[in-house]
Amino acid sequence: xxxxxxxxxxxxxxxxxxxxxxxxxxxxxxxxxxxxxxxxxxxxxxxxxxxxxxxxxxxxxxxxxxxxxxxxxxxxxxxxxxxxxxxxxxxxxxxxxxxxxxxxxxxxxxxxxxxxxxxxxxxxxxxxxxxxxxxxxxxxxxxxxxxxxxxxxxxxxxxxxxxxxxxxxxxxxxxxxxxxxxxxxxxxxxxxxxxxxxxxxxxxxxxxxxxxxxxxxxxxxxxxxxxxxxxxxxxxxxxxxxxxxxxxxxxxxxxxxxxxxxxxxxxxxxxxxxxxxxxxxxxxxxxxxxxxxxxxxxxxxxxxxxxxxxxxxxxxxxxxxxxxxxxxxxxxxxxxxxxxxxxxxxxxxxxxxxxxxxxxxxxxxxxxxxxxxxxxxxxxxxxxxxxxxxxxxxxxxxxxxxxxxxxxxxxxxxxxxxxxxxxxxxxxxxxxxxxxxxxxxxxxxxxxxxxxxxxxxxxxxxxxxxxxxxxxxxxxxxxxxxxxxxxxxxxxxxxxxxxxxxxxxxxxxxxxxxxxxxxxxxxxxxxxxxxxxxxxxxxxxxxxxxxxxxxxxxxxxxxxxxxxxxxxxxxxxxxxxxxxxxxxxxxxxxxxxxxxxxxxxxxxxxxxxxxxxxxxxxxxxxxxxxxxxxxxxxxxxxxxxxxxxxxxxxxxxxxxxxxxxxxxxxxxxxxxxxxxxxxxxxxxxxxxxxxxxxxxx
Amino acid sequence: xxxxxxxxxxxxxxxxxxxxxxxxxxxxxxxxxxxxxxxxxxxxxxxxxxxxxxxxxxxxxxxxxxxxxxxxxxxxxxxxxxxxxxxxxxxxxxxxxxxxxxxxxxxxxxxxxxxxxxxxxxxxxxxxxxxxxxxxxxxxxxxxxxxxxxxxxxxxxxxxxxxxxxxxxxxxxxxxxxxxxxxxxxxxxxxxxxxxxxxxxxxxxxxxxxxxxxxxxxxxxxxxxxxxxxxxxxx
Numbered sequence: 001x002x003x004x005x006x007x008x009x010x011x012x013x014x015x016x017x018x019x020x021x022x023x024x025x026x027x028x029x030x031x032x033x034x035x036x037x038x039x040x041x042x043x044x045x046x047x048x049x050x051x052x053x054x055x056x057x058x059x060x061x062x063x064x065x066x067x068x069x070x071x072x073x074x075x076x077x078x079x080x081x082x083x084x085x086x087x088x089x090x091x092x093x094x095x096x097x098x099x100x101x102x103x104x105x106x107x108x109x110x111x112x113x114x115x116x117x118x119x120x121x122x123x124x125x126x127x128x129x130x131x132x133x134x135x136x137x138x139x140x141x142x143x144x145x146x147x148x149x150x151x152x153x154x155x156x157x158x159x160x161x162x163x164x165x166x167x168x169x170x171x172x173x174x175x176x177x178x179x180x181x182x183x184x185x186x187x188x189x190x191x192x193x194x195x196x197x198x199x200x201x202x203x204x205x206x207x208x209x210x211x212x213x214x215x216x217x218x219x220x221x222x223x224x225x226x227x228x229x230x231x232x233x234x235x236x237x238x239x240x241x242x243x244x245x246x247x248x249x250x251x252x253x254x255x256x257x258x259x260x261x262x263x264x265x266x267x268x269x270x271x272x273x274x275x276x277x278x279x280x281x282x283x284x285x286x287x288x289x290x291x292x293x294x295x296x297x298x299x300x301x302x303x304x305x306x307x308x309x310x311x312x313x314x315x316x317x318x319x320x321x322x323x324x325x326x327x328x329x330x331x332x333x334x335x336x337x338x339x340x341x342x343x344x345x346x347x348x349x350x351x352x353x354x355x356x357x358x359x360x361x362x363x364x365x366x367x368x369x370x371x372x373x374x375x376x377x378x379x380x381x382x383x384x385x386x387x388x389x390x391x392x393x394x395x396x397x398x399x400x401x402x403x404x405x406x407x408x409x410x411x412x413x414x415x416x417x418x419x420x421x422x423x424x425x426x427x428x429x430x431x432x433x434x435x436x437x438x439x440x441x442x443x444x445x446x447x448x449x450x451x452x453x454x455x456x457x458x459x460x461x462x463x464x465x466x467x468x469x470x471x472x473x474x475x476x477x478x479x480x481x482x483x484x485x486x487x488x489x490x491x492x493x494x495x496x497x498x499x500x501x502x503x504x505x506x507x508x509x510x511x512x513x514x515x516x517x518x519x520x521x522x523x524x525x526x527x528x529x530x531x532x533x534x535x536x537x538x539x540x541x542x543x544x545x546x547x548x549x550x551x552x553x554x555x556x557x558x559x560x561x562x563x564x565x566x567x568x569x570x571x572x573x574x575x576x577x578x579x580x581x582x583x584x585x586x587x588x589x590x591x592x593x594x595x596x597x598x599x600x601x602x603x604x605x606x607x608x609x610x611x612x613x614x615x616x617x618x619x620x621x622x623x624x625x626x627x628x629x630x631x632x633x634x635x636x637x638x639x640x641x642x643x644x645x646x647x648x649x650x651x652x653x654x655x656x657x658x659x660x661x662x663x664x665x666x667x668x669x670x671x672x673x674x675x676x677x678x679x680x681x682x683x684x685x686x687x688x689x690x691x692x693x694x695x696x697x
Numbered sequence: 698x699x700x701x702x703x704x705x706x707x708x709x710x711x712x713x714x715x716x717x718x719x720x721x722x723x724x725x726x727x728x729x730x731x732x733x734x735x736x737x738x739x740x741x742x743x744x745x746x747x748x749x750x751x752x753x754x755x756x757x758x759x760x761x762x763x764x765x766x767x768x769x770x771x772x773x774x775x776x777x778x779x780x781x782x783x784x785x786x787x788x789x790x791x792x793x794x795x796x797x798x799x800x801x802x803x804x805x806x807x808x809x810x811x812x813x814x815x816x817x818x819x820x821x822x823x824x825x826x827x828x829x830x831x832x833x834x835x836x837x838x839x840x841x842x843x844x845x846x847x848x849x850x851x852x853x854x855x856x857x858x859x860x861x862x863x864x865x866x867x868x869x870x871x872x873x874x875x876x877x878x879x880x881x882x883x884x885x886x887x888x889x890x891x892x893x894x895x896x897x898x899x900x901x902x903x904x905x906x907x908x909x910x911x912x913x914x915x916x917x918x919x920x921x922x923x924x925x926x927x928x929x930x931x932x
Binding site: 153154612615616617619620622623628629630631632633634635636642675 | 762763766767791794795798799800801802803804807811815818819821822823824825
């Protein structure tokens with residue numbers, strides 16, 4: 001495929017259980033890549049093709065995004081299947097970075113749910129043009145009109161219906177195309193043959209009315225269509241062109257509908273991907289020039305320019321180590337030399353492949369705009385590869401800080417080795433997953449975005465790496481802070497034969513009022529007259545930075561502190577970098593105790609959705625968990641309750657919620673802020689920490 | 698200044714004075730005007746003043762957009778805390794939030810029973826000790842007398858103050874010289890305080906008139922007005 005105008009890179013983003021995996025499956029089927037359709041939780045035990053990981057099959061959710069190439073009417077479409085659970089949003093964000101457009105899948109019954117709101121916010125952040133697909137129109141209570149209205153009201157999108165349904169719930173037969181004004185039916189055992197008919201007479205009035213709405217909405221953002229309407233020369237081509245332009249400019253979100261499960265409405269959706277979503281050349285991408293003070297450079301989708309490539313996903317699967325890449329500029333051939341601009345290491349392109357969910361195809365070259373995969377490249381996800389003449393980095397992706405940790409203890413030596421291998425891989429794949437060895441307990445600690453996030457990695461360790469590990473109870477990533485100013489004046493002196501050590505520093509620490517950018521630490525130098533030589537000022541800074549890594553209350557990092565030095569003394573022989581670092585470290589610790597230190601805990605924004613009849617139970621469950629109810633919204637029989645709850649109280653909430661609501665409610669959560677912990681709980685934590693410390697001595 | 702000083706200086710003290718010290722638990726208060734006069738802001742200002750005094754508030758909205766209501770609170774708080782610079786403003790804001798719940802009903806023509814039922818669930822099962830409920834945009838002029846009676850009973854049973862902001866739903870409603878539509882008087886005996894809001898061009902203020910209080914209809918201008926720019930109650 002050499003024509004960039006016939007290329008599409010799209011994502012399928014949605015709320016969990018709105019049927020996006022089934023939809024992906026149907027897209028693969030109709031584009032003739034697979035020969036049978038497997039249901040996500042199918043009886044044949046094969047599972048949908050996109051969920052290539054065993055674990056995902058078991059849980060019925062999609063964890064890692066797999067990039068898949070399909071062909072549709074002469075176009076090459078790369079489909080990125082993205083996970084729906086909030087614990088894995090880094091995956092969603094990472095795939096959005098490489099997408100040029102997306103299908104927002106919504107359930108015709110559930111409509112715009114909290115996860116759709118999160119995903120939509122992410123799409124807005126990356127300016128991703130989108131089309132909406134209202135799925136599950138065969139379900140009881142299906143109402144695509146209501147979903148369209150929610151897109152307008154809840155997400156603030158200029159959503160317009162491109163179709164109306166022919167029948168709903170178990171009477172769903174097909175759709176009316178409001179552009180061509182035809183009825184479309186899906187015949188054959190898997191809906192593979194399309195039959196176009198006249199619009200049923202009972203739907204004609206409504207179809208005309210909705211078409212008017214469509215034309216009105218689109219003409220507001222398209223002069224060409226407006227003129228055509230005035231001249232009464234509106235054709236399908238004019239409408240399609242106008243919808244395409246408006247969608248790419250993010251002025252419009254065309255809404256399609258059907259039922260992936262019942263094989264209805266998928267082919268028109270694929271047409272819409274081709275017709276309305278941008279090709280890679282229509283999207284502006286910028287890189288930072290590392291040789292020119294990180295100046296922004298607009299990349300040009302021109303295959304003759306030097307290559308700029310993003311490694312957006314690593315996978316260690318049955319084919320070995322795979323690196324998914326997106327080419328933004330230039331072309332890539334086997335044998336080409338590239339440089340990883342983060343590590344400055346050069347490497348040669350070996351095997352180049354195009355991926356299907358569970359199979360792959362060797363290719364000789366790939367052009368700008370395309371998504372492909374490389375074998376055996378040592379890198380981390382998010383790295384930029386360039387032609388050796390360039391030194392660009394693609395804009396860094398937003399990476400949230402981990403909020404939860406877990407200690408791992410391998411059961412034997414073999415598991416220990418395998419665990420190390422697994423952790424090495426996972427941390428490269430997922431920047432929100434980090435690991436370190438705790439110096440005191442000598443245990444391996446893993447950190448991530450939520451309970452489920454860590455659970456999945458532990459499971460993957462067991463299954464994919466045969467690493468059997470015992471896990472501790474998950475622990476919350478607390479923060480320490482100070483609540484008032486405290487002065488210090490510390491002299492470090494040591495004389496043990498040979499040259500001694502001497503350094504004196506004085507000043508104060510004070511709370512740093514957290515502004516928008518949430519700075520954790522600031523160093524201020526007010527030394528006058530050289531009482532501390534300039535050479536040793538950075539040593540003081542380093543000493544403080546060492547001190548804030550671990551507070552004395554719980555051993556968590558200290559945040560929001562300003563360290564100021566305004567006096568000191570040195571010795572011409574005995575003062576050194578080391579002496580001043582040590583003095584700063586000790587001075588900080590001394591002042592910290594006087595600065596009325598406090599503990600901060602992560603507070604999660606929790607959104608619970610479920611039937612109104614369980615509202616009371618949900619309120620009570622939040623109340624029991626030291627939660628604060630922010631709002632509750634009732635729409636018919638559905639309630640959405642938004643609350644703020646400390647993370648430490650959220651362990652086991654999914655099980656609790658399930659039993660309280662007969663499994664009919666679900667929740668999502670994300671980090672909202674850090675708050676001061678109630679004194680009684682803080683004291684308890686401090687006591688436990690002190691005991692643990694004593695034990696390890 | 699600290700929160701006590703701010704409370705003492707608040708124009709809401711003059712507002713309460715006009716009501717003989719406040720509306721009082723178990724009573725219904727109504728703010729009524731044409732559309733777009735600033736009732737929601739006024740209601741939010743009333744609620745924020747209560748929050749400042751450690752009271753618990755449920756703000757009931759029928760607009761379908763919680764974010765919108767939350768933004769009103771943010772904005773009113775910002776204006777109050779900037780007008781008379783408040784110490785530790787952001788910490789105070791965070792602490793009062795714990796005493797406010799926004800309850801939103803998106804469905805058209807929701808029944809009074811359902812609203813009261815949800816409120817009771819929140820108060821009892823959610824252990825939220827509400828002191829006042831603000832019914833923002835409730836279609837009081839379309840409600841039956843029985844509905845209003847139920848709300849009154851609820852206010853008395855739960856020992857809470859209930860405030861309504863009301864605009865007439867139907868077009869061509871006649872307003873009197875105090876900005877009060879004729880359609881409101883049918884429940885007159887159930888309403889404990891009825892306040893009309895009307896823009897007065899001559900003074901460029903929204904003037905507030907206490908139309909009915911303590912069972913007597915005897916319109917008296919209040920000492921407070923609404924500033925048409927900030928939409929806040931001022932003396």
